Amino acid sequence: MSNFLSSQLQKWRNAWSLKFYLRVYLAVLASLLVTSVILYVLIQVAMNDTDNFKRNMENFSYIASSVIPPESSGKAAEIEAIKHWGFWLDMDISVFKLDGTLSSSTKFKPLTHLPSNIRTGWYTSLPDEVAIQLKDRRWIIVDMSRRIFVPSGMQMIGSILVVLGIALGSYPLVRRLTKRLEHLQTSVEALGEGKLGTRVAVEGKDEVARLAISFNQASARIEALMNAQKSLLANASHELRSPLARISMAVELVTENAPDDLRKELKQNIHELDQLVDEILLSSRLEASKDSQPEWETIDLSGLLAEECARMNADLHINLTLEQMQVAAAFRAEAKYLRRLFRNLLENAERYGDGNASDVYLTMQEERLTVDVCDRGAGIPADQCERVFEPFYRLPGSSETNGGVGLGLSLVKQIAERHAASIACLPREGGGSCFRVKFTV
Structure with a gap:
């Protein structure tokens, strides 16, 4: 029970913590x-200041001495005076003689004698009784208990209306301010997701507006830098084509009489460099066209896989019903990029498959066309399965002599995301790894 209550309290805390405008309100x-x-x-x-209270009591004593007749006027006159005065003040008044005994009172059960500390006087923040000495040295005690404030219906309604007015009047102001902060937060999150064209509407001339201006300036600078970087990378990669071709021709001429091992190594290095340039160019194109409309076309997924498997001598296993085959035959994708995805996976399986043939499985799982490209190599540790999709990442202990330029699986992930597909690296039963791509149909 305690765990349930604590979890509920945590949920409420989390819910409130998200509502910034409510906390400000x-x-x-x-x-x-x-x-x-x-x-x-x-x-x-x-009101209870000593000097202020003393002046008030002196004024009250002067008024009381004028209202209450002297003791020689008789008790009847005295009672009549305190009744009228008490009625208008809505208070009970008791008059005490010089010897401290009660003379007259409008109270139902008055004190019979003055309290022993009467000459020091007393009062509180909401006084019940106040002692005042008249000019003829008699004392009166004014009972203010009937005057304790009890709000009337209209006063209660008025107070509630004032509170509601303040509450309703402050809410739009608070909401307007926090809404601008929420828009700024949304824009920051969008920028963090890679939407570099995100900007915030600038409203007003306060600190929030200046913050929005600063965000827009920073966002524009980041976008310009990223575009410049992409442009530089694409142009540099493109310009490397020509010197690479000349180097390749020069190597062919220079190494005509060189040992075969040397010629093979030089050709392999030039091939890898050419492949690196090609993959950098492709990655740049994919990044640049991320926000553009893809050029979809209808392809036969099983046919495309068959072509790529035949090129790499991989075994293709199709486990689809007739209806599912029709779905695969009408698959919508960008063929040139999808072909590159499977080619990279097959080349990766061949490179790390320890000489064993790769297996490719085409199935339908959870209403999604699924392609598994599997090898019989050493496998990939579970804690490295996510990192293999990072650019230029190599497994611990992996040698560069294995081939590859470190961008193949990164490109696979880019192309998969472009097709709204998921990509995962999984261990294969019996040894090896499987790269699973799931396409939504």
């Missing part, structure tokens, strides 16, 4: 409440 209301309390305390302190 409640902070505004809390500040209004605190301000009201402080004002009330200050008013009470001012």
Whole structure:
């Protein structure tokens, strides 16, 4: 039970923590409440100030001495006076003689004698009784208990309307401010996801507006730098084609009489460099066309796989029903990129398959066409399965003599994401690895 309550409390905390505008709104209301309390305390302190209280009591004593007749006028006149005065003040008044005994009172159960500490006087923040000495040295005690504030219906309604007015009036202001911050947060998240063209609408001239301007400037600089980098990479890769071709021809001429091993090594190095340039160019094109509309066409997925498997001497296993075969035959994709995806996977399987033939499986899983490209190599550790898709990443202990330029699987992931497909590296039963691509149909 305690675990359930703690989990619920954590959920509520998380829910509230996400609602920034509510926290700001409640902070505004809390500040209004605190301000009201402080004002009330200050008013009470001012009212109960010793000098202020003394002046008030002196004024009250002067008025009371004028209203209440002297003791020689008789008790009836005295009672009549305190009744009228008490009625208008809505208070109970008791008059005490010089010897401290009760003379008259409008109270149902008045004190019979003055309290022993009466000459020091007393009062509280909400006084119940106040002792005042008249000019003829008699004392009156004014009972203010009937005056303790009990709000009327109209006063309660008025107070509620004031509170609602403040609450309703402050909400749009708070929401407007926090909404701009939420828009800024959304834009920051979009920029973090790679949408470099993201900009924020600038509203007003306050700090939030200046923050939006700074974000737009930073976003524009990042976009310009990334575009410049892509352009430089693409142009440099393209320009490398010509010197590579000349180097290749020169090597052929220079090494005509060279040992076969040397010629083979030079050709392999030039081939890898040419492959690296090719894959950098392809990666740049994919990155540059990320936000553009793909050039979809209808292809036969099983036929495309058959062609690539025949080129790499891999075994193709198709496990589809007749209806599923029709789905595969009407598959929508960008053929040139999809062919490159399977080619890279097959070349990778051949490179690390320890000389064993690769297996390719075409199946339908969870209403998705699934292609598994499997090898019988040493396999990939589970903690490295995600990292193999990073550019230029090599497994610990892997040698560069294995071939490859480190961009093949990175390109596979780029092409898969372009086709809204998922790509995963899985261990193969009996040894080796499988790269599984799932396409939505």
